[in-house]
Amino acid sequence: MIIVFDAQCLLCNGWVQFLLRHDKREQFRFASMQGRCGQALLNAAGLPTEGLQTLLLVDGERSWQHTAAILHVLHRLGWPWRLAWLAWPVPAPLRDSAYRWVARHRYRLFGRSEACLLPAERWRHRFLD
Template identity: 75%
Template sequence: MIVVFDAQCLLCSGWVRFLLKHDRRGVFRFASIQGPTGRALLHEAGLPVDNLQTLLLVDGARSWQQTAAILRVLHGLGWPWRAAWLGWLVPAPLRDAAYRLVARNRYRLFGRSETCLVPPAQCERRFLD
């Protein structure tokens, strides 16, 4: 599974660092929207490359966005993160509205880096660009 993320967003980069720490089985790989692979995956999913305000999870021909992507990623981490599936009990319009609110304000709330996330040496193979 591939997580497409904004490597300049400090919240997004923090999410990737969290996944690197907790994905003990190495299920997830990563592509930044700033790289060619991430841009191609966004294009395939019909998403804009510029001003993207969602996390994209790609698994073969299927893809998920916003809270569906987050909940699927947490499920993929195994226990105790799998318990986040309780989030599916919250209606998608409510979950995704909260997600979009944070996504629109992520740079203001969490900051932005002018340089992209540099993966730790032991994790480089999990980054596609």
């Protein structure tokens, strides 16, 4: 599974760091939306390559965005992260509107880096760009 994320967003970088620490089975690989692979995956999913306000989870031909992507990722991490599925009964429009609000304001709330995330050597094999 590949997670396409905004490498300039400090919230997104924190999410990737969290996954690198907790994904013991190394199920996830990462592509920044600013990179060549990330751009290709966004195009394949029919998403804009500029101004995107979601992360994208890609598993072969399937993909998820917004809270569905987050819930699928947390499910794959196993216990206790699977408890996130308790949020699934909340209607997607409500979950996703909160997600989109945070995404729209992520730079103001969490900051922005002018340089993309450079992973530690031990994790470089998990990044596509």
